[in-house]
Amino acid sequence: MTDERLDRILAGEETLIPSSGFTAAVMGRVREEAAAPAPIPFPWKRILPGIVLGGAGLVWGAVELTRLAIAAARDPQSVALPVWASAMPSMESLEWVALALAVSATSWLVTRRIGGESNLL
Amino acid sequence: MPSPNASNAAEDLADVERVLAGDPAAFEGIVRRWQGPLVNMAWRYCRDRARAEEMAQEAFVRAWRNLAQWRRESSFSTWLFAVAANVFRNELKRIPAVSLPLEEIAEPASPASQSAEFELRSRHESVRRAVLALPMPYREPVLLFYFHEMDVGAAARTMGLPEGTVKARLSRARELLRKRFPRLSEEYIAMESAASN
Numbered sequence: 001m002t003d004e005r006l007d008r009i010l011a012g013e014e015t016l017i018p019s020s021g022f023t024a025a026v027m028g029r030v031r032e033e034a035a036a037p038a039p040i041p042f043p044w045k046r047i048l049p050g051i052v053l054g055g056a057g058l059v060w061g062a063v064e065l066t067r068l069a070i071a072a073a074r075d076p077q078s079v080a081l082p083v084w085a086s087a088m089p090s091m092e093s094l095e096w097v098a099l100a101l102a103v104s105a106t107s108w109l110v111t112r113r114i115g116g117e118s119n120l121l
Numbered sequence: 122m123p124s125p126n127a128s129n130a131a132e133d134l135a136d137v138e139r140v141l142a143g144d145p146a147a148f149e150g151i152v153r154r155w156q157g158p159l160v161n162m163a164w165r166y167c168r169d170r171a172r173a174e175e176m177a178q179e180a181f182v183r184a185w186r187n188l189a190q191w192r193r194e195s196s197f198s199t200w201l202f203a204v205a206a207n208v209f210r211n212e213l214k215r216i217p218a219v220s221l222p223l224e225e226i227a228e229p230a231s232p233a234s235q236s237a238e239f240e241l242r243s244r245h246e247s248v249r250r251a252v253l254a255l256p257m258p259y260r261e262p263v264l265l266f267y268f269h270e271m272d273v274g275a276a277a278r279t280m281g282l283p284e285g286t287v288k289a290r291l292s293r294a295r296e297l298l299r300k301r302f303p304r305l306s307e308e309y310i311a312m313e314s315a316a317s318n
Contacts, residue, residue, distance in 0.1 A: 003295055006248070006295055006298060006299070007267075007271065009245045009248045009249070010248070010249065010252065010263065010267040011267050011270070011271060012245070013161075013165065013249070013267065015157070015161060016157075016160055016161050016164050016170065016173065017157070018156045018157060018160045018174060018177070019174060022152075022156055022160070022174060022177075022178070023149060023152050023153055023156060025178055026152045026156075026178050026181045026182070027146075027148065027149050027152065029178065029181075029182050030145055030148050030181070030182065030185050031145060033182065033185060033186065034145040
């Protein structure tokens with residue numbers, strides 16, 4: 001089959017006429033879209049402080065760990081655990097439960113507040 | 122096929138401005154002008170009339186949503202076709218138009234009972250359907266090249282590819298089709314003349 005023949009076959013397509021209700025169907029969907037409320041913007045302003053704080057915490061943790069690792073590599077005997085790390089194992093199990101509950105409650109309250117203000121809840 | 126192109130550019134622009142100013146009804150003008158080309162373009166992608174209308178409708182809705190993203194550097198039609206091609210491509214990734222590989226599409230035999238014209242039409246349809254079985258990188262350049270009345274530049278703009286790439290893919294696609302339909306060249310002339318008599 002030559003290119004010319006192929007061209008004639010593929011270019012000689014019959015023209016389709018859209019059905020009579022096509023424009024109305026499209027405009028129906030467009031009107032629906034136009035009437036729908038605008039999407040709720042992501043609450044960046046609210047979230048940003050948390051992201052910055054979390055990021056700073058991660059960086060601080062990474063720096064601390066690196067510092068400890070370097071010190072441990074130099075002299076394993078001289079490494080003093082940071083206060084928070086040494087305090088952790090001595091905590092009673094009740095304190096752990098209380099901490100977990102407090103974190104959960106805070107997270108729940110924050111979610112309610114954000115959701116309530118954006119009329120989601 | 123994309124005929125309203127040049128003459129309606131001003132109307133397209135005016136309608137877009139009105140829609141962006143908050144008048145959704147102005148979009149109807151755009152739909153009326155471009156429904157034919159978009160339905161025919163979709164038809165080439167799927168060769169199923171009902172599905173072609175659904176896909177064209179989806180393309181219009183997508184264009185409506187993203188109307189503000191049309192930068193006036195290119196014509197409205199170029200932008201609209203690019204949006205539509207994107208919608209059709211994704212839609213066919215989701216549900217392919219044909220499930221048969223190219224090698225398994227039968228080249229029609231020449232039964233004596235069929236009239237020459239019917240036989241010719243049947244062969245043409247087989248070739249057009251075989252285009253849908255081409256691998257995607259070759260299929261779309263073929264579909265859009267013939268949709269744009271054999272304008273490589275227009276096909277390239279719709280796909281967002283360089284013209285050289287489209288030409289190379291077209292050439293490879295033709296090669297694949299020629300291999301698949303070797304008998305067509307031998308019998309074509311005879312049947313064409315019989316059909317015209």
